[in-house]
Amino acid sequence: MGGWAREGYGGTGPGAITPDGCAVEVYTRLPVGDEPDVVASAVPAGARLLELGCGAGRVTHPLLERGFTVTAVDESPEMLERVRGARTVRSSIETLELDERFDAVLLSSFLVHAGDPRVRDALLRTCRRHVADDGCVLIQREGEDWHDRVPRERRAGDALIRIASADPTDDPEVTSFRTEYVFPDGTWTQTFLSRRLGKERFERALADAGLVVDTYLTADRTWVRALPLR
Ligand SMILES: C[S@@+](CC[C@H](N)C(=O)[O-])C[C@H]1O[C@@H](n2cnc3c(N)ncnc32)[C@H](O)[C@@H]1O
Numbered sequence: 001m002g003g004w005a006r007e008g009y010g011g012t013g014p015g016a017i018t019p020d021g022c023a024v025e026v027y028t029r030l031p032v033g034d035e036p037d038v039v040a041s042a043v044p045a046g047a048r049l050l051e052l053g054c055g056a057g058r059v060t061h062p063l064l065e066r067g068f069t070v071t072a073v074d075e076s077p078e079m080l081e082r083v084r085g086a087r088t089v090r091s092s093i094e095t096l097e098l099d100e101r102f103d104a105v106l107l108s109s110f111l112v113h114a115g116d117p118r119v120r121d122a123l124l125r126t127c128r129r130h131v132a133d134d135g136c137v138l139i140q141r142e143g144e145d146w147h148d149r150v151p152r153e154r155r156a157g158d159a160l161i162r163i164a165s166a167d168p169t170d171d172p173e174v175t176s177f178r179t180e181y182v183f184p185d186g187t188w189t190q191t192f193l194s195r196r197l198g199k200e201r202f203e204r205a206l207a208d209a210g211l212v213v214d215t216y217l218t219a220d221r222t223w224v225r226a227l228p229l230r
Pocket residue numbers: 018019020022027052053054055056057058059073074075076079091092093094108109111
């Protein structure tokens with residue numbers, strides 16, 4: 001199932017698959033991790049949030065429960081159908097043009113590692129366009145050794161998530177990853193591209209989009225709070 005796919009991205013398994021290869025069923029089932037805690041530690045109580053790439057609301061729903069107002073954006077209508085209690089907007093992040101600014105913009109799920117740097121830069125510009133002057137942008141990056149530590153696996157609820165392979169592409173900075181999501185009653189896969197983005201290059205990409213790192217929120221530097229440059 002599913003319509004168009006982003007080049008280099010794809011997925012297999014029952015049900016709808018998003019253009020970047022995510023299975024709607026997988027993201028409906030996966031439990032939330034520490035994302036809401038990280039967000040709550042970094043933004044004021046009751047903040048108006050813009051969540052980019054919200055999926056099925058795995059993180060959206062706990063954020064709503066904590067009293068945040070969330071506008072949830074995704075290009076997949078099948079994902080958005082699963083989101084409850086938030087205003088939803090179906091759009092690619094790159095082209096999003098809301099007539100509104102937010103206390104915080106969330107770009108999680110490692111979307112900043114887009115294989116195509118033009119996509120990455122467009123995602124960051126969308127963050128900049130939609131953040132209030134006194135607001136912030138929260139970005140989730142990959143861990144330092146993630147491209148090199150393959151295969152690896154972890155448990156999430158009743159799923160086993162296995163980063164099964166990492167294959168080189170024509171671009172030495174871009175890896176093609178294949179992830180398996182093994183549930184007791186079925187298996188899904190996602191293939192996606194990830195561009196290495198060390199601290200220096202990451203901060204340069206932010207600056208190009210008019211953003212500057214305020215603080216790395218977690219010891220592993222995966223979560224970042226950035227501020228709009230004036
Ligand atoms: C890996 S899933 C994560 C979903 C959610 N953030 C979570 O953590 O459960 C990525 C989601 O982002 C959406 N997405 C990825 N790239 C996008 C883009 N450029 N524009 C709009 N949606 C995008 C996909 O459709 C998918 O629902």
